[in-house]
Amino acid sequence: MVHHYHYVIVLLLLFFTSISSHQHHDHDHDPSIISTMEQFSGYSILEPTSFSSLSYDAQALQNQIDELSGFSDAPAPSVTRVLYTDKDVLARRYVKNLMGIAGLSVREDAVGNIFGRWDGSEPGLAAVATGSHIDAIPYSGKYDGVVGVLGAVEAISVLKRSGFKPKRSLEVILFTSEEPTRFGISCLGSRLLAGSENLANSLKTITDSQNVSFLDAARSAGYARDEDDLSSVFLKKGTYSAFIELHIEQGPILEDEGISIGIVTAIAAPASLRVEFEGNGGHAGAVLMPNRNDAGLAASELALAVEKHVLESGSVDTVGTVGILQLHPGAINSIPSKSHIEIDTRDIDEERRNQVIEKIHETAIRITKTRGVKLTEFHIINQDPPALSDEAVVNAMETATKELNLTSKLMISRAYHDSLFMARVSPMGMIFIPCYKGYSHKPEEFASIKDMSNGVKVLAFTLAKLSLQ
Amino acid sequence: MVHHYHYVIVLLLLFFTSISSHQHHDHDHDPSIISTMEQFSGYSILEPTSFSSLSYDAQALQNQIDELSGFSDAPAPSVTRVLYTDKDVLARRYVKNLMGIAGLSVREDAVGNIFGRWDGSEPGLAAVATGSHIDAIPYSGKYDGVVGVLGAVEAISVLKRSGFKPKRSLEVILFTSEEPTRFGISCLGSRLLAGSENLANSLKTITDSQNVSFLDAARSAGYARDEDDLSSVFLKKGTYSAFIELHIEQGPILEDEGISIGIVTAIAAPASLRVEFEGNGGHAGAVLMPNRNDAGLAASELALAVEKHVLESGSVDTVGTVGILQLHPGAINSIPSKSHIEIDTRDIDEERRNQVIEKIHETAIRITKTRGVKLTEFHIINQDPPALSDEAVVNAMETATKELNLTSKLMISRAYHDSLFMARVSPMGMIFIPCYKGYSHKPEEFASIKDMSNGVKVLAFTLAKLSLQ
Numbered sequence: 001m002v003h004h005y006h007y008v009i010v011l012l013l014l015f016f017t018s019i020s021s022h023q024h025h026d027h028d029h030d031p032s033i034i035s036t037m038e039q040f041s042g043y044s045i046l047e048p049t050s051f052s053s054l055s056y057d058a059q060a061l062q063n064q065i066d067e068l069s070g071f072s073d074a075p076a077p078s079v080t081r082v083l084y085t086d087k088d089v090l091a092r093r094y095v096k097n098l099m100g101i102a103g104l105s106v107r108e109d110a111v112g113n114i115f116g117r118w119d120g121s122e123p124g125l126a127a128v129a130t131g132s133h134i135d136a137i138p139y140s141g142k143y144d145g146v147v148g149v150l151g152a153v154e155a156i157s158v159l160k161r162s163g164f165k166p167k168r169s170l171e172v173i174l175f176t177s178e179e180p181t182r183f184g185i186s187c188l189g190s191r192l193l194a195g196s197e198n199l200a201n202s203l204k205t206i207t208d209s210q211n212v213s214f215l216d217a218a219r220s221a222g223y224a225r226d227e228d229d230l231s232s233v234f235l236k237k238g239t240y241s242a243f244i245e246l247h248i249e250q251g252p253i254l255e256d257e258g259i260s261i262g263i264v265t266a267i268a269a270p271a272s273l274r275v276e277f278e279g280n281g282g283h284a285g286a287v288l289m290p291n292r293n294d295a296g297l298a299a300s301e302l303a304l305a306v307e308k309h310v311l312e313s314g315s316v317d318t319v320g321t322v323g324i325l326q327l328h329p330g331a332i333n334s335i336p337s338k339s340h341i342e343i344d345t346r347d348i349d350e351e352r353r354n355q356v357i358e359k360i361h362e363t364a365i366r367i368t369k370t371r372g373v374k375l376t377e378f379h380i381i382n383q384d385p386p387a388l389s390d391e392a393v394v395n396a397m398e399t400a401t402k403e404l405n406l407t408s409k410l411m412i413s414r415a416y417h418d419s420l421f422m423a424r425v426s427p428m429g430m431i432f433i434p435c436y437k438g439y440s441h442k443p444e445e446f447a448s449i450k451d452m453s454n455g456v457k458v459l460a461f462t463l464a465k466l467s468l469q
Numbered sequence: 470m471v472h473h474y475h476y477v478i479v480l481l482l483l484f485f486t487s488i489s490s491h492q493h494h495d496h497d498h499d500p501s502i503i504s505t506m507e508q509f510s511g512y513s514i515l516e517p518t519s520f521s522s523l524s525y526d527a528q529a530l531q532n533q534i535d536e537l538s539g540f541s542d543a544p545a546p547s548v549t550r551v552l553y554t555d556k557d558v559l560a561r562r563y564v565k566n567l568m569g570i571a572g573l574s575v576r577e578d579a580v581g582n583i584f585g586r587w588d589g590s591e592p593g594l595a596a597v598a599t600g601s602h603i604d605a606i607p608y609s610g611k612y613d614g615v616v617g618v619l620g621a622v623e624a625i626s627v628l629k630r631s632g633f634k635p636k637r638s639l640e641v642i643l644f645t646s647e648e649p650t651r652f653g654i655s656c657l658g659s660r661l662l663a664g665s666e667n668l669a670n671s672l673k674t675i676t677d678s679q680n681v682s683f684l685d686a687a688r689s690a691g692y693a694r695d696e697d698d699l700s701s702v703f704l705k706k707g708t709y710s711a712f713i714e715l716h717i718e719q720g721p722i723l724e725d726e727g728i729s730i731g732i733v734t735a736i737a738a739p740a741s742l743r744v745e746f747e748g749n750g751g752h753a754g755a756v757l758m759p760n761r762n763d764a765g766l767a768a769s770e771l772a773l774a775v776e777k778h779v780l781e782s783g784s785v786d787t788v789g790t791v792g793i794l795q796l797h798p799g800a801i802n803s804i805p806s807k808s809h810i811e812i813d814t815r816d817i818d819e820e821r822r823n824q825v826i827e828k829i830h831e832t833a834i835r836i837t838k839t840r841g842v843k844l845t846e847f848h849i850i851n852q853d854p855p856a857l858s859d860e861a862v863v864n865a866m867e868t869a870t871k872e873l874n875l876t877s878k879l880m881i882s883r884a885y886h887d888s889l890f891m892a893r894v895s896p897m898g899m900i901f902i903p904c905y906k907g908y909s910h911k912p913e914e915f916a917s918i919k920d921m922s923n924g925v926k927v928l929a930f931t932l933a934k935l936s937l938q
Contacts, residue, residue, distance in 0.1 A: 137798060137800040137802065137803055138798045139797065140798065179800070179802070180800075180802065184801070186802065250752045251752075251756070252760075268754060270754065272801055272802075280911075281911045282907070282908060282910060283720075283884050283910045284788065284790035284792055284815075285719070285737060285739065285788060285813070285815050285883045285885060286718070286719035286720040286883050287720070287788070288785050288788060288883075289776070289779060289780060289785070289787075289788055289789075290785065296772065296792070297772060297776055297791070300768075300770075300772040300791075303765065303766060303769040304769050304770060304773070307758075307763075310758060311758060316757050316759065317757075318758075319753065319756075319758055321753035321763075321802070321803075321804055322796075322805075323753055323765070323796065323798075323799065323800050323801045323802060323803045323804065324800065324801050325765060325769070325796050327791075327792065327794050328608065329606060329607040329608040329609065329792075329910070329911070330607060330792065331607055331609075331648070331649075331650055331793065332649055332653070332790075332792045332793050332811040332813050333648070333649065333655065333792060333813050333910065334609070334792045334910040335792065335910075336791075337911055342801040344753040344754070344801050346753075346754050414754045414757075415752050415754035415755045438755060438756065439751060440751065440752040440755060441750065441751060441752045441798070441800070441803040441804075442750045442751065442798075442806060
């Protein structure tokens with residue numbers, strides 16, 4: 001299909017780069033292109049408004065990101081937006097409104113994955129999807145995930161304004177709970193879409209730290225109304241011919257090297273663990289040191305061991321973090337009787353990562369012996385394999401960046417994303433844009449309007465190409 | 470005054486031990502004793518009801534302890550009763566009602582120290598005081614402090630039922646916020662009574678973790694109404710001729726050695742520190758290990774160093790605890806950008822304890838260099854000297870235990886108490902009773918009815934003796 005594939009690209013280049021002629025293209029033998037032409041010919045791309053409107057839209061995207069950041073339970077510039085809270089529900093409504101304005105038909109599933117569809121000329125074909133998440137961990141920033149949702153809606157609008165007409169339908173997906181904040185499960189929505197039976201089962205009984213069940217929380221947000229079995233969310237294989245996610249890098253590489261676009265070839269394999277120790281606690285003054293079994297010190301020792309075991313791997317690609325460490329009862333004059341820690345470890349090498357997990361487990365057991373505490377929990381919450389991007393999708397992204405004259409580099413995503421799970425049911429690819437100092441998951445997180453609009457253009461081009469394949 | 474001193478003791482022994490004759494005592498030369506006799510002669514201690522009522526009262530004390538434990542923000546058997554919360558206010562009302570029933574005149578000061586007074590025959594003399602606290606750290610037990618408040622009211626009632634009439638007035642004191650839970654200040658009420666100018670000043674501006682000011686919190690509980698300056702709480706020196714506190718040991722010694730009563734000769738010197746580290750945080754997947762400055766690991770390292778430095782002191786009397794360790798933002802996939810830890814360290818040797826604090830400080834500074842984090846706070850919240858019991862008070866307690874045929878031992882209090890601060894403005898002594906396995910500050914905390922009633926009897930005897938000195 002090289003022939004009208006080229007046509008579309010030139011068409012979009014006209015739009016993006018103000019080359020104002022598009023008449024010398026032969027495509028009569030292709031009905032889908034004829035319909036494209038009909039659409040297109042009815043729309044003048046020659047008025048300067050077309051271009052000003054595009055740059056305007058870049059600003060509009062920034063405005064939308066700023067507006068969405070207002071739905072937060074933390075004071076600006078921090079953003080806290082946790083699954084199914086009032087602020088999350090308001091933010092979802094905001095995105096659905098944007099989808100409606102963009103002329104997308106909106107659908108939600110039982111856990112609140114939101115789908116905005118633009119029917120192609122052959123709606124029976126597997127669709128091309130793009131999207132990300134809008135939930136935000138406590139005191140984080142406003143770009144993580146959001147750029148890939150609002151940017152996707154904008155990419156669709158760009159294609160519409162350009163007069164482009166897709167063959168395969170295009171869908172924007174807002175994924176539920178990419179962040180594990182509330183129920184300890186990351187990428188909850190995309191895991192379910194990818195058909196995780198285990199998750200569907202555990203969601204029937206799981207509760208948050210306030211003992212609110214997942215199902216009650218979902219219902220309070222208007223989801224999971226008439227069903228406890230959430231397997232209705234599973235996607236049929238072949239639903240999508242491709243999935244592309246636009247995201248800030250969350251690392252410093254693109255900014256350091258002055259490169260506009262990162263093309264992700266693989267996503268590192270993440271795992272998360274929950275560990276709990278228990279001791280006798282007691283009064284901080286009255287219980288002498290030899291009589292103690294301090295669950296808090298056990299946790300501190302394990303936290304430092306996580307760092308040690310990760311560094312022992314010898315690879316810069318291995319990372320491990322203790323982001324949660326809680327002591328019970330949590331009083332200055334009380335020896336901790338319980339501790340709870342959550343560990344995140346990742347690697348592009350699954351085997352090496354699993355060895356780190358094994359060492360962490362061995363150390364936890366050793367600590368129980370040296371400190372006389374009980375290991376009341378050592379639970380591997382998730383232990384996922386890495387994901388590889390699809391070659392055709394990578395090619396489409398690379399071509400798009402070339403045609404837009406943007407610098408790009410192939411890279412690995414060390415952070416994981418809904419794409420990790422979408423890769424199980426669809427060919428997958430990711431587009432990274434630079435972010436300030438690689439900051440993410442904190443208020444200083446920032447991506448420039450220019451970098452975001454580059455990302456949106458590459459996404460639009462890539463969607464257009466894949467929608468015709 | 471040995472003469473009628475003996476009289477009183479015999480009188481009480483009659484009451485406690487059912488010896489039913491008290492006629493061969495000459496005391497006519499003492500008006501206070503005559504009035505005592507008038508009181509006494511109108512009250513028959515010969516009816517069996519007197520003794521059954523005493524044993525009944527032991528049960529009544531247990532019932533009161535159980536009832537008070539119901540004013541809690543944690544599910545039983547845990548008790549959580551934090552300063553100026555609704556549950557604290559209800560518990561205070563309960564104690565004031567008990568004081569009223571016992572015929573005490575009730576007074577409260579600006580921070581909610583509660584005083585229940587029984588006027589003696591010479592109300593102009595410095596009074597003899599006893600008391601403790603009823604606030605409870607999160608998820609703790611129902612005996613810590615409470616035994617010394619409800620037990621004191623019961624001791625007064627015992628004296629009244631016995632027909633005893635004090636010369637010096639007797640006062641039961643409920644101290645505000647012995648526990649540092651809410652504002653990070655331990656023994657808040659007794660520190661103020663002891664005249665701490667620093668505390669009076671800091672209370673004007675201090676806030677809790679929810680940013681509620683101390684003054685607003687106090688006002689919500691009905692205190693500090695018309696004043697920001699709380700120096701009105703300071704006691705004049707000489708207000709009390711003696712202060713005695715009845716308390717569970719919070720250690721295992723009395724139970725292990727099968728001894729009924731501990732007579733405290735000194736209270737270990739406590740200190741508490743607040744330390745905060747700050748780093749850059751970032752995404753747990755995207756920021757590689759060499760680029761991290763993890764504030765959480767800095768805190769874990771310091772927590773383990775506290776233990777190390779305490780053990781290095783070489784003395785079993787040195788203790789150190791990290792009861793609070795908090796990470797920000799506290800998400801599994803976010804590198805901690807801030808950590809907050811609170812350290813409690815104590816020793817009967819003030820100098821040795823201060824050396825431990827110095828080592829902790831040096832280690833905190835070393836950690837900032839090795840981990841590239843900032844030490845944003847290293848605050849010594851309090852650093853108090855030890856307190857010695859008053860010899861006359863110790864003698865009175867020892868004599869009381871002998872006359873009640875109870876085993877006793879002289880001991881050190883490693884936990885500190887309001888007595889530590891009352892010792893600054895009054896001769897002080899403490900009575901310890903055994904508690905199960907030395908457990909305290911947790912739900913398993915327990916003292917038997919028999920041990921509590923022994924403690925109440927010793928307290929009653931001691932108050933009686935000191936009220937006549």
